[in-house]
Amino acid sequence: xxxxxxxxxxxxxxxxxxxxxxxxxxxxxxxxxxxxxxxxxxxxxxxxxxxxxxxxxxxxxxxxxxxxxxxxxxxxxxxxxxxxxxxxxxxxxxxxxxxxxxxxxxxxxxxxxxxxxxxxxxxxxxxxxxxxx
Amino acid sequence: xxxxxxxxxxxxxxxxxxxxxxxxxxxxxxxxxxxxxxxxxxxxxxxxxxxxxxxxxxxxxxxxxxxxxxxxxxxxxxxxxxxxxxxxxxxxxxxxxxxxxxxxxxxxxxxxxxxxxxxxxxxxxxxxxxxxxxxxxxxxxxxxxxxxxxxxxxxxxxxxxxxxxxxxxxxxxxxxxxxxxxxxxxxxxxxxxxxxxxxxxxxxxxxxxxxxxxxxxxxxxxxxxxxxxxxxxxxxxxxxxxxxxxxxxxxxxxxxxxxxxxxxxxxxxxxxxxxxxxxxxxxxxxxxxxxxxxxxxxxxxxxxxxxxxxxxxxxxxxxxxxxxxxxxxxxxxxxxxxxxxxxxxxxxxxxxxxxxxxxxxxxxxxxxxxxxxxxxxxxxxxxxxxxxxxxxxxxxxxxxxxxxxxxxxxxxxxxxxxxxxxxxxxxxxxxxxxxxxxxxxxxxxxxxxxxxxxxxxxxxxxxxxxxxxxxxxxxxxxxxxxxxxxxxxxxxxxxxxxxxxxxxxxxxxxxxxxxxxxxxxxxxxxxxxxxxxxxxxxx
Numbered sequence: 259x260x261x262x263x264x265x266x267x268x269x270x271x272x273x274x275x276x277x278x279x280x281x282x283x284x285x286x287x288x289x290x291x292x293x294x295x296x297x298x299x300x301x302x303x304x305x306x307x308x309x310x311x312x313x314x315x316x317x318x319x320x321x322x323x324x325x326x327x328x329x330x331x332x333x334x335x336x337x338x339x340x341x342x343x344x345x346x347x348x349x350x351x352x353x354x355x356x357x358x359x360x361x362x363x364x365x366x367x368x369x370x371x372x373x374x375x376x377x378x379x380x381x382x383x384x385x386x387x388x389x390x391x
Numbered sequence: 392x393x394x395x396x397x398x399x400x401x402x403x404x405x406x407x408x409x410x411x412x413x414x415x416x417x418x419x420x421x422x423x424x425x426x427x428x429x430x431x432x433x434x435x436x437x438x439x440x441x442x443x444x445x446x447x448x449x450x451x452x453x454x455x456x457x458x459x460x461x462x463x464x465x466x467x468x469x470x471x472x473x474x475x476x477x478x479x480x481x482x483x484x485x486x487x488x489x490x491x492x493x494x495x496x497x498x499x500x501x502x503x504x505x506x507x508x509x510x511x512x513x514x515x516x517x518x519x520x521x522x523x524x525x526x527x528x529x530x531x532x533x534x535x536x537x538x539x540x541x542x543x544x545x546x547x548x549x550x551x552x553x554x555x556x557x558x559x560x561x562x563x564x565x566x567x568x569x570x571x572x573x574x575x576x577x578x579x580x581x582x583x584x585x586x587x588x589x590x591x592x593x594x595x596x597x598x599x600x601x602x603x604x605x606x607x608x609x610x611x612x613x614x615x616x617x618x619x620x621x622x623x624x625x626x627x628x629x630x631x632x633x634x635x636x637x638x639x640x641x642x643x644x645x646x647x648x649x650x651x652x653x654x655x656x657x658x659x660x661x662x663x664x665x666x667x668x669x670x671x672x673x674x675x676x677x678x679x680x681x682x683x684x685x686x687x688x689x690x691x692x693x694x695x696x697x698x699x700x701x702x703x704x705x706x707x708x709x710x711x712x713x714x715x716x717x718x719x720x721x722x723x724x725x726x727x728x729x730x731x732x733x734x735x736x737x738x739x740x741x742x743x744x745x746x747x748x749x750x751x752x753x754x755x756x757x758x759x760x761x762x763x764x765x766x767x768x769x770x771x772x773x774x775x776x777x778x779x780x781x782x783x784x785x786x787x788x789x790x791x792x793x794x795x796x797x798x799x800x801x802x803x804x805x806x807x808x809x810x811x812x813x814x815x816x817x818x819x820x821x822x823x824x825x826x827x828x829x830x831x832x833x834x835x836x837x838x839x840x841x842x843x844x845x846x847x848x849x850x851x852x853x854x855x856x857x858x859x860x861x862x863x864x865x866x867x868x869x870x871x872x873x874x875x876x877x878x879x880x881x882x883x884x885x886x887x888x889x890x891x892x893x894x895x896x897x898x899x900x901x902x903x904x905x906x907x908x909x910x911x912x913x914x915x916x917x918x919x920x921x922x923x924x925x926x927x928x929x930x
Contacts, residue, residue, distance in 0.1 A: 273917065273918040273921040273922065273927060273928070274914050274917045274918060274921075276921045276925075276927070277917035277918070277920060277921050278917075282921060282924070282925070285924055285925070286920065286924060289924060290837075292493075293493045293494055296493060297489070297490065297493050297494060300486065300489050301490075301654065304482070304483070304486045304650070304654055305650070305651075307482070308479070308483075308646065308647060308650040309647070311479060311632040311633075311636075311646070312632070312636065312643040312646055312647060313643065315631060315632055315633050318631060318632050319627070319628075319631040321627075323613070324613030324614070324616070324617070325613045325614075325616035325617040325620060325627070325630060326612070326613055326616065327627075327630055327631060329475055329630070329631055329632050330475065330478075330616075330630060333475075333478055333479070333482055336482045336485075336486060337482070337485065337688055337691075337692065340485055340486050340488070340489060340684065340688060341684065341685070341688060343489055344488075344489065344492055344680075344681055344684045344685075345681075347492060347493060348677065348681055351677060355924075356674060359924060359925045359926060362921075362925045362927070363925050363926060363927055366925075366927055
């Protein structure tokens with residue numbers, strides 16, 4: 259079961275074999291280990307902010323300095339955390355996910371009509387190129 | 392009634408200038424569209440702009456697609472009238488992008504091709520899932536389209552200072568015709584460039600006004616807030632939560648419901664999802680979301696200055712006299728910043744901001760028309776009606792016909808529904824997207840046991856529950872501001888259905904999966920996982 263099919267042209271089998279490799283399981287684990295808890299975290303943080311706005315008006319009205327109160331500061335903090343989480347994910351993906359995904363892609367060999375792995379639905383000349391940015 | 396102030400002011404005198412700027416934008420975008428149309432040869436060009444955009448370009452286009460007139464004029468107006476509670480909107484709209492960034496953008500880019508349904512139907516039976524996804528795509532897009540076009544009708548009439556229903560109708564017809572032209576001739580490439588141009592104009596316009604507002608207060612935010620609170624007549628409560636949503640327990644729940652719909656809806660909006668197909672790789676899709684978060688976040692921070700600036704400098708009384716919902720707060724502020732009504736500077740700045748608002752509407756409606764006609768052609772026509780036997784040429788032909796038909800439907804509905812509350816329509820579109828599309832998308836990507844029956848249940852249950860709850864809410868009947876103010880059959884207390892319909896969408900997907908006789912194909916899921924995480928075999 260664990261040996262990679264080599265000469266067989268049936269494309270999905272190759273992908274299914276890749277799914278069982280340790281490399282892929284590790285990639286999947288690091289993606290989920292980051293994305294799931296962080297998503298739960300920022301959604302709870304946002305809901306906490308919404309609930310405070312609705313049900314704790316006294317606390318939110320506390321003046322911090324000048325005319326800036328807790329409500330406004332927490333709102334701006336939501337902006338700041340959104341920017342920070344986005345930057346954190348970009349860094350994480352660049353360091354942990356991209357190299358692993360690239361390695362798996364390179365091991366799998368060429369894709370497209372001449373390769374072994376056909377595009378998702380109707381096979382088409384492969385039009386994917388690396389991002390030139 | 393709502394046109395008194397601007398119509399009486401300089402808008403009428405300087406209508407020529409505003410019209411000229413509108414005209415320049417329309418001509419320039421039509422030029423881009425024709426140029427893009429010449430380069431559009433196959434389906435990948437038409438649906439996905441040839442997948443040749445960079446992350447930065449697509450980030451701008453996403454921002455152009457997302458920052459509708461509702462966010463520019465609506466949020467600035469809401470802040471000007473309700474202070475802090477108006478600001479709450481923009482936070483939900485921004486935080487929502489993290490869902491798209493972390494869970495949706497890259498897997499979608501890797502495993503889909505042209506539409507949202509490509510991913511939903513990947514490991515399911517094609518016809519039932521594509522039918523459901525196609526229907527929900529079109530419903531969400533039409534609600535959103537209606538909101539934009541109804542808004543466009545009253546707004547352009549207001550900005551140009553023309554009165555009467557006929558002017559509104561002709562505006563709606565013109566906007567509808569233009570969006571169909573952009574989509575049919577320019578396809579995704581043309582639409583994307585229109586959105587990029589609009590995003591740059593909108594950011595530049597908002598930045599200019601923000602600097603002018605802040606300069607008046609010597610860049611001291613606290614004194615701007617103080618001036619806004621004083622001018623609002625509500626004192627410090629203007630800067631605290633509760634003016635709009637704090638009245639009763641029902642309005643508080645309503646706000647919670649809205650907040651949930653906003654934060655979960657974005658990653659289920661079909662016209663946003665298809666934008667991820669216009670870049671070559673998942674990494675570029677990630678970069679486009681990162682740019683979009685930066686641009687949209689920066690823009691919402693500027694609306695904060697614009698809204699409080701309008702409250703402080705123009706004053707709520709003048710804003711309300713011009714438009715009860717506050718939609719003209721930003722244009723009125725522009726006029727004030729330019730030197731006030733009657734001055735040349737005021738007229739120029741007003742005309743520029745009005746033209747930016749017009750560009751905003753056009754770019755958003757074009758994106759919506761493209762997403763819904765693509766889903767009709769690729770999902771319903773090619774895969775359901777023709778069972779995958781349509782040629783590429785036939786498929787694109789049907790997409791163009793669908794764009795014309797959707798444009799016609801949207802024009803007709805907008806003319807008959809011109810009394811509809813546009814903010815409620817946008818919130819409804821987000822609620823439907825969060826209830827029908829997002830649960831199915833997340834289950835498809837991340838839950839191994841999810842089945843065809845689960846997907847179909849989830850889409851239809853989310854779609855039907857959100858639409859029905861709105862029909863039986865005060866949006867449709869029971870209040871003077873309802874669609875049918877003279878009848879009352881409402882029993883659902885909230886205006887936004889999200890709090891109930893989003894859990895229904897998730898629950899229905901789970902129940903449908905548990906009760907379905909067929910079990911999920913683990914090999915197909917393994918294939919989807921490898922494709923979505925590595926980009927192997929991506930288009």
